[in-house]
Amino acid sequence: MTDVAAGMRGFVSNFGPTAALAMESCVHCGRCAEACQFYVQTEDPRYTPIHKIAPFKQAYEREVGPFAFVYRLFGLAPKVTEAEPTKWQDLIYDSCNMCGRCSLICPMGIDIADLVEQARHGMCEAGLVPTDFLGVLEEKEHATGSPFGLTTAALEKMLHDIGTRHGVVMHVDEPTADIIPTVSSIDLKTYPSSMAAIAKILNHMGASWTFRTDGFDADNVSLTAGDRIGQRSVTLGVIRAAKACGAKVLLMPECGHSFTEMRWEAANQSGAALPFRVLQITELLAEGISDGRIRVNKAPQTATYHDACQLSRRGGATAAPRIILQALGVDLHELEDAGDANWCCGGGGGVALIKRAQPLRDMAFQIKQRQVEATGVATVYTSCSGCRQTLDHGGKAVGWNKTVASLLELVADNLKD
Amino acid sequence: MTLLEFARGPGLQVALLIMIAGCVWRLTAILLLRRRPHLGASRHSRAGRVAGGIAMVFTRSLPRRTFWPRIASSVILSTVFHVGFAIIILCGAPHILLIHQITGISWPGLPKGIIVLVSGVTLASMIALLFRRMLHPVMRLLSTIDDYLSWLTVFLPILTGILLSGETIAGYETLLALHILSVELMMVWLPFGKLMHAGLVFASRAAMGVNFARKGAAT
Structure with missing residues (x-):
């Protein structure tokens, strides 16, 4: 069921000065279109990045902007109707990678990718997440912390099987460790050898490490869906697991968005600075190669x-x-x-x-x-x-x-x- | 009261009041919004983040080389307009005189002929930008009444300024009154529309610069 009013509230509810500045500063120059692969490849102006959040800007102007009362009084920014965000679904989800190229070109310094992420919060709260995007995955992620709905026992068996197949010693659910590697669901499903590779490298370094089945999958589909509750749930699960074994480093897999979440957002989600470093695997490899540990x-x-x-x-x-x-x-x-x-x-x-x-x-x-x-x-x-x-x-x-x-x-x- | 007396007196006072009150209101409403703390470990120190913010205020004035082929006309036209507009305001002798009367600060201006030439080029760039806005599919889609109104409120002072310099279609006093009134119209509109980007651009770029420096992200 869609609830557009809730969606618009969801969009503006976490607006701070930076996002408001972004909303207020756009001069409609259209340069962001020229940085977006979907516009460049199709020449369809609908794919202009800043246009993708148009109904949300309308909600901002009506609900929290400096002249919101004027907009409401004179009907300058009418209420966003149900048809609008529905129409916008393919712009906010299907045709935005949140890659931030538009943010790189914007002469006004507007982080459009960040605004799209906030718009997705609104879309999710309005019940407008594409069904095949989230659907069952979200339910499973909510229940198990893994988008593929893997149970702890299934994960443990899978990891040991991978270790046996690749001839690598796997450390699973050890009570303490310095490094806690996490994985992406795509690794689980398509590239399991990457988990063996992580184990092989950490063993080579002589590191104290362990996979934790209670904080294992950092993929966080909820993040890209705009589901703040699911996103927080997955993130806090990983943090709990890393804290429980006294980790010094939380190691993020070969995965972009999970790094964004754990490196930049996780501390905000938990309400306190993290007691461990968050490193993406390439950062650990580069550090290890530079200091001779690898x-x-x-x-x-x-x-x-x-x-x-x-x-x-x-x-x-x-x-x-x-x-x-x-x-x-x-x-x-x-x-x-x-x-x-x-x-x-x-x-x-x-x-x-x-x-x-x-x-x-x-x-x-x-x-x-x-x-x-x-x-x-x-x-x-x-x-x-x-x-x-x-x-x-x-x-x-x-x-x-x-x-x-x-x-x-x-x-x-x-x-x- | 003549038109010029109105423009120089109550007209200017009201325009100033609206501009200042509107700007204060708009900025206050933005800055009073609840801030989200950034608790993730920053890649840069506080000083590094501030430096990142200051740097971005300048670096975003020109795009990265890789973007140039697709946005060259937009960049060139808008740069010509902004630079031209700044020269007119800061280097036109009557404007310097006005600033001197208000602040006591003065500097040498450019000859009238050069200012008129710059005004003509600036006006031409504005007309080209308007056509671009009306014809380019992306800009047509994005544009609102604010874009056209803002364009008009900047166009009129430059146009009346050129007419004033030549005293061609009317007497000096009438043209001066029209010029001042057109500036007052721009002042009145400034806080409410996108003309406000004249100030917001610095805040917006700086905020992004600080945030991106925190992540070590590309600026």
């Missing part, structure tokens, strides 16, 4: 690297993968716009979960396809399994002859004995 063999090859938006542009970890690739002796052929201005894979922000968004994703993939082909290399490394999966799918759809691979696994495969 020793790697050369793995000479030519390759390119796809930056995950939430790790590089939005997360400040642009240098880490390049330190790793250099240590491995990889001849890196950078993509055009590599690093901070990189184009999203097309699946970020939960767009990969939306079936009807497939044609849009395919169009976004064409940018990446052109850029990779321009480098002339055969292998694309990345540090986000969501990107990896989206690029894999896009490549299969066009019969691509490129390999998309995990940087984490490349390191694990080339550790010195």
Whole structure:
């Protein structure tokens, strides 16, 4: 059931000065469209990033803006009706990766990606999350902390099976440990070898570590859905598990949005600074290689690297993968716009979960396809399994002859004995 | 009371009052909203975050190189307009005289002919920006009455300023009165529409700069 009034309240309820400044400052220059892959590929003005939040701006002006009483008195910003947010669903979910390229180009300094995230809160509270985006996944995530609804026993068995299959000692649910690695649901479903790679590297470092089945899956589908309750529930679960075993480092997997949540939002969710560091796996690898805790063999090859938006542009970890690739002796052929201005894979922000968004994703993939082909290399490394999966799918759809691979696994495969 | 006397007297007083009260109201309403604390460990110290905020105020004036091919016309036209407008206000002798009368501060101005030329170029850039707004599908979709009204309230002072410099279509006093009244119209509209970006741009860029410095994100 939809409740548009609740949705609009949800949108404006957590508005602070920064978001209000963003709402007040837009000069309608339209430059954000030119940074958005969905507009660039379709030339459809509806995909202009700032336009995607139009009904929410209307709600802001009517409910909390400085002249809200004037807007209400003279009907300048009418109430948002049910038809409007419903119509906007495909703009706020299907055609926004929250990649932040629009935020990078905005001359007014408006973080449009952040506004879309807030708009998703409103959409969720209005009951307007696309069903195939969340649906059963959300229910399972609420119940078990995992989008795939895995129980503790199933996780434990899965981890030991992976360890046995890859010949790696797995540490599971140990009472204390310095490093607590988390994983992404995509790793669980599609790339289980990445969990073996994490274990192999942590064992190589001689670290005290353990997977915790009570705080294991950091994927947090609720975050990208806009479900604040589910998002907080998953986040607090991971924090509890890390605290319980006295962790010094919470290690985030090859996953962009989960890093954003745990690195920047988790402390706010829990109401206090975290008693441990939150590191994305590439940051740990780069640190370990730099200080000698991780020793790697050369793995000479030519390759390119796809930056995950939430790790590089939005997360400040642009240098880490390049330190790793250099240590491995990889001849890196950078993509055009590599690093901070990189184009999203097309699946970020939960767009990969939306079936009807497939044609849009395919169009976004064409940018990446052109850029990779321009480098002339055969292998694309990345540090986000969501990107990896989206690029894999896009490549299969066009019969691509490129390999998309995990940087984490490349390191694990080339550790010195 | 002549039109000029009205423009210089009660007209100016009312316009100033509305502009100041409106700006204070709008800024206060924004700043009084509840702040969310940022408890996540910052990549930069407090000084680093402040530096990030200050840096972004300047760096966002021009886009990254990678964006240029797609937005060159927008950037060039808006830069010409903003620079031209600043030159007219800050380097036109009558404007400097007015500032001197109010503040006691003065500086050398540019010759009248140059100011008229700059005004013409600025006006031309505004007309081009208007056509762009009306014709470009994205800008047409985004534009509201505020965009056109704001455009008009800036266009009129420049137009009347050019007419005043030549004293062509009416006498000096009438043209001066029209020029002052057009400026007063702009002052009255400033707090309520997007002209307010003249001040908000600094706050908005700085806020983003601080936030992005916290994350070490790309600026």
